[in-house]
Amino acid sequence: MKLNQLTLTDAIKGLKEKKFSLSEIYADINKVIAETKDLNIYLTINDKAKDQASKQSSLPLAGLPIAVKDNFLTKGLRTTASSKVLDKFIPPYESTVTQKIKEAGGVVVGKTNLDAWAHGSSTETSDYGRTLNPRNPNHLPGGSSGGSAAAVAADAALAAIGSETAGSIRQPAAWCGIVGLKPTYGRVSRRGVIAMASSTDSPGPMTKTVADAALLLNHISGHDPYDATSSPKNVPDFTQALNKSVQNLKVGYIYHDVGIDTNIVNIFEKQLKKLEEVGVKVEKAAAFDPHHAIGVYTIIQRAEVSSNLNRYDGIRYGHDRSYFGDEAKKRIMLGTFALSKGYADKYYLLAQKVRTLFKQDFKKLFQKYDLLISLTSPGFAKKVGASKGQAAFGELEDMLLEPSSIVGLPGINLPVYRDPETNLYLGANIVANYWDEETMIKLADAWEKELKI
Amino acid sequence: MSKQFTFSHNLVQHIAHLASIPVDETEVASLTQAFNETLEIINSLQSLDVKRVEATHHTTDLTNVLRPDRVDKSQMFSQKEALANAQKTYQGYFVVPQVIKNKKV
Structure with a gap:
């Protein structure tokens, strides 16, 4: 086994036991980064990673290499959000998430590709070219955190950080066959994350195992006085939820009747059965039609984008507004319209009200169930080029994730099936109630051990 | 507002x-x-x-988030840092495009 294939948890353990050295890990990581250049995973490599690592080795994350989506500001290290507007931008301050990673001993090994401004679900709209899926390079990695998902799947980092507005952690995790955890909105600080839709943006870990996701979440969570929407709630030790019994957990299986390919549904339901074998009570549950979430998200996201991307004037930093790509232009303009006089009530206010209907529906569901489960994506990773000319590509691909995102609930993608012919994966989306990441980690961990994908 | 609202070229330009x-x-x-x-x-x-x-504007029901009104020097940029990413600067200032044009009388 090459050392870049280690999980974060095993690498920390192995370093402590002196089974290998940090420089041996970096040698393997750097080799695979060079070998996978054609996949276009990283936009910027941190040349100082190895030096920084040796100074961090006594801390909990032991100097280990972590990939970070290129919409997190990293002081002194180029940050573009995959847009030419920020082509040469060198951030003067550090995002809270990367600050916390550094303080815990992690090293930002490089900045990963995304859909420009995180607008998309394919990583095809990046101004720096698409990323390819390491599991099968004829296919897309998903997005918008496609580069981070690919980095983990290709073993080009031990773990990664992504951000989700509506599916952008969980969907690429599903398509790349890795674990992706979107925390409760406000659990992890948004400070220094290039803002997309501020009312739903949530940074989170993208990892090889559930245990790694729990560990990384421990280090990035917590109240941040510089993000007013971050929660003052106490942060539990999420690794305490690992290796626990899931006997008698009640799970509602939602979105089983929304027109997904029956072959896919059959595979998924077979894997669900294995949960019952470990004592989980799974029951089909009726939920508010997720198709409505597409409209809600489209309006809210465009509206918030038009406001957030207003700041790019090309004067204080970055290039002027003629550098925006097609997708960003579209979203800024549609959002401007949705908030304009005469239309704000008809569209924006309506979307915020339907958002309440989703919130009420989840509240009802969580009175009956501990967790909710559905497929993460309605199918396997799409082929390269699939997003072209489709006005609502991402919205359709993310439909099963958008409801939980727009109401701020936490969710985790767990790979539950690998197709032996294509080497592509299907993922399960496990959603927990507000601030109850522990229960969803508990179930994902138990299921992961049962399935052994 | 009619039910059959559609975007026109003029509206998109606006x-x-x-x-x-x-x-x-x-x-x-x-x-x-x-x-x-x-x-x-x-x-x-x-x-x-x-x-x-009712409309949902915030999902986790936080209320009244306040902070002391104090200067936090750790969060301040030096002039050099603030100007470092600007396209054009002049003697410590950002250079902005001309907005008001001179009209010939």
Whole structure:
């Protein structure tokens, strides 16, 4: 086994036991980064990673290499959000998430590709070219955190950080066959994350195992006085939820009747059965039609984008507004319209009200169930080029994730099936109630051990 | 407002102006089409009854987030840092494009 294939948890353990050295890990990581250049995973490599690592080795994350989506500001290290507007931008301050990673001993090994401004679900709209899926390079990695998902799947980092507005952690995790955890909105600080839709943006870990996701979440969570929407709630030790019994957990299986390919549904339901074998009570549950979430998200996201991307004037930093790509232009303009006089009530206010209907529906569901489960994506990773000319590509691909995102609930993608012919994966989306990441980690961990994908 | 609302080229041009997005004629045509496609998705929400529903603006119900009104030097940029990413500077200032043009009298 090459050392870049280690999980974060095993690498920390192995370093402590002196089974290998940090420089041996970096040698393997750097080799695979060079070998996978054609996949276009990283936009910027941190040349100082190895030096920084040796100074961090006594801390909990032991100097280990972590990939970070290129919409997190990293002081002194180029940050573009995959847009030419920020082509040469060198951030003067550090995002809270990367600050916390550094303080815990992690090293930002490089900045990963995304859909420009995180607008998309394919990583095809990046101004720096698409990323390819390491599991099968004829296919897309998903997005918008496609580069981070690919980095983990290709073993080009031990773990990664992504951000989700509506599916952008969980969907690429599903398509790349890795674990992706979107925390409760406000659990992890948004400070220094290039803002997309501020009312739903949530940074989170993208990892090889559930245990790694729990560990990384421990280090990035917590109240941040510089993000007013971050929660003052106490942060539990999420690794305490690992290796626990899931006997008698009640799970509602939602979105089983929304027109997904029956072959896919059959595979998924077979894997669900294995949960019952470990004592989980799974029951089909009726939920508010997720198709409505597409409209809600489209309006809210465009509206918030038009406001957030207003700041790019090309004067204080970055290039002027003629550098925006097609997708960003579209979203800024549609959002401007949705908030304009005469239309704000008809569209924006309506979307915020339907958002309440989703919130009420989840509240009802969580009175009956501990967790909710559905497929993460309605199918396997799409082929390269699939997003072209489709006005609502991402919205359709993310439909099963958008409801939980727009109401701020936490969710985790767990790979539950690998197709032996294509080497592509299907993922399960496990959603927990507000601030109850522990229960969803508990179930994902138990299921992961049962399935052994 | 009629039920059959659609985007016209003129409206798209107006929005581009409001959003300060430079667009050419071919872009206006393709944007008009894309917006009308998106409109169909959005319009499906009109069928829902929301008469007695309050709008959700914030999902986790935080209220009154305040902080002391104190200068935090750790969060301040030096002049050099603040100007480092600017396209054009002059003696410690940002250079901005001319907005008001001189009219010849």
